[in-house]
Amino acid sequence: MDAVTQSENDEVLADAIIALGTPALPQHFSRLLKQLAAFDNLIIIAYHGEHRPAVLYREYTDPVVYLPMDSQYLGGDYLLDPFYREHLRGNVQGIRRLRDVAPDHFRRTHYYQNYYQQTTLLDEVAVFANITESDTITACFGRDRSSGNPFNRRELEILHQYENTLSSLLQKHWQDYRVDDVGKAPPAPLEERLREALSHQHGIRLSPRQAEVALFILRGHSSLSISLHLEVSLQTVKVFRRQLYAKCCISSQAELFALLMPLFARLAEHK
Template identity: 30%
Template sequence: MTLSLNDITWHRAVGQLIDALDKPNFWAQLVRLLEQYVVFDSWVVLLFSADQHPQVFAECPGEDGSPDPLFQDYLRGLYLLDPFYIACREQSRTGLYRLSEVAPEHFELTEYYQRYFRLNVVADEVQFNCQLEGERTLCLSLGSEKRFTGEQIALLSLIQPWVLGLLRQRLPYEINETVALAAAPAQTDWRVQLEASVQQLKGAQLTARELDVGRLMLSGCSSKEIARKLEISVETVKVHKKHMYSKLGIKSQSELFSIFLQAQNA
């Protein structure tokens, strides 16, 4: 189905969504509208915040209605390896983003991709990002079992202003989000939590820079990408990697990923 700026059906549906901004079924209604124009297989609405675990506002229902254990792993700590989360934290911008735009060079070779992404998202993902005050980003992510086509991306780009406007206007009605942010204590920096967990699990003390290098490695960044992001030399990256592997008594990224998972669940 094609869409033009003069599409009467689209404008009528957007008007209905505006009327439903304060209704519990708003997110499902928005997703149903998007499904009329672009095919996707999964979706989730998240709030990314600095030093806070992502907060889920809505997500596509599972086949049996029970929580997806893979997604629970994501919320506990795998989100730190998510290219979209990393992009939000490094350069917060409002807009529509595609996986190919934010994924690091070796993303498809990572344990995160093999053991989480391709099983939970499958092939491709796009994300509407609405930047908010307080280093927060409201995100609507769409996952697909097939690569999104150029035509689909063009269509999503065309409707981007409407979707982002609706996301921004919906936020005040997320009562649970407002209460949680006001009541929840500030979360300890992820490096501190991870370092403490690694020390407990392996008896090893990693430096903040070694943790940064390890996380970026697990997210799929090459040594050159890590060096650029951390503003250090490639040789220094290799030294940090060598020291980290030695302290942990490991020889591969697969082993490092397993420790990362254990530490997040500790």
Template identity: 30%
Template sequence: MPQGNSTKPRGASSPKLIRDRADELVSAIGRDDFFALLSSALGDILHFEFLIVFLYRKDAAPARLHDSITAARHRKGLNNYLKNTYVLNPFYQALRKGVEPGVYFMKNFMPAPCDLENRQQDFRLRVDSYEEIGFLTEDWPSGMQELLLVMPIDPSTLVEVSLSKKEAGGGFTAGNVTELRGVFSFLHALIRKHWEVASHLLAPELEAPLLERLFMNFGQDVLSERERQVIRLVLLGHSSTSVALNLGVALPTVKSHRRNAYAKLEISSQAELFALFMSSVHELRDSL
């Protein structure tokens, strides 16, 4: 399990962030501009080209909480990551096994052996040995280096602040890491408090126990156990290819289970699946 060591800051903390921005950041907790101000404050510590804040939840595809991307093409690349290539990302693979809070280079998470050549079309990626993680998501800028702030919120929820910079321009330095480690505990506490106050706005969803009951009940009278596993992942935002990787089965098998489940539920599209699921949400809530 990779260790970030950021809970024990090394060297002096960044006085500029603490002195000039701490009160501003604390005041922004619970507000819509919290992550924009956080991005600005981090820019006082080190230079980066753009920042993305991701939310990871157990058994769900990642979600974007905030980003400073300006290029439309690169935003398409981000959307492709959120829908497809995240399952191949070395950080996501490490996250499933457990990652300690801390500051990391993306290269700290070596990618697991993976047959990328045969997955280029399914995942809309290009294999490239010059890239930091061995491949490039379609429409994502090339030659970027990533520095990650990994901040668990609770056992099933984690926020990742990803900073990106062109490696050809020098990339991030060990000094950058030291400065971020110096303020990591403060930033982690800020984000945990912001989540506590504004989680219903950041990721509006059902309470976890109720959500689990819904998944347990949904289709239980007509679907097989494997079909329910497939449908659960589809409802959580996974593509068929992602479902195949998560369940360790072949893509045609997933498509077959999905087709059979749709037939048993008497639906013919993903839109109808979501509508049917939301109908069960309302029924369960009315019964409480």
């Protein structure tokens, strides 16, 4: 990085530090990010355990990028978001690129084809800041059809050089933030909610393992990926899939998506 750019970044960072604890911090944080890697859109989201996330700030070049956010993403699709799944791992800090944390068959999923493609996003990166054991602030910024190009390797290298600084700014600014659901008991595990919804809506009674495999498929995991996560053989996963399809009276992954995705509004934890 040349001396002029380093000096500019230092000045923008200083302004962001001064803005900590004030309503101006998101704009200064955005300006700092743009110095490191220009983006088309930015959204800052608070996650609290498995409760519904809250949007704290957003900006965009093309408004289409966030048109499905409130109805679809917050309506339940967040449950399949790789960044949300990353949050659930706990104590996650620093930079994550969506394509690096997404499952191997992510682009084949209903979530990708019916939500993510609507946004016109081509690439997305998130800064994670762990606030408490269950609270995470993420600043997700992306490239969409406005610029038409993904982030390049040099931009990602620079972002990683600043990842501790970026996470610390979010962590310090929102250190006392708690979502409205903080006093509520955590929702039942997602597998259990899926089993209950399927039984209630369609009279289909899945075993816990079958529900778990169904969710892995919805998130975009191949059979091989599922076998690695569950630490079982590939053949065992294929047996689970056949049992799942038989119980649901379906014969394809597309039919599984069609059956299960309408249930996700019911699976989301409502305020």
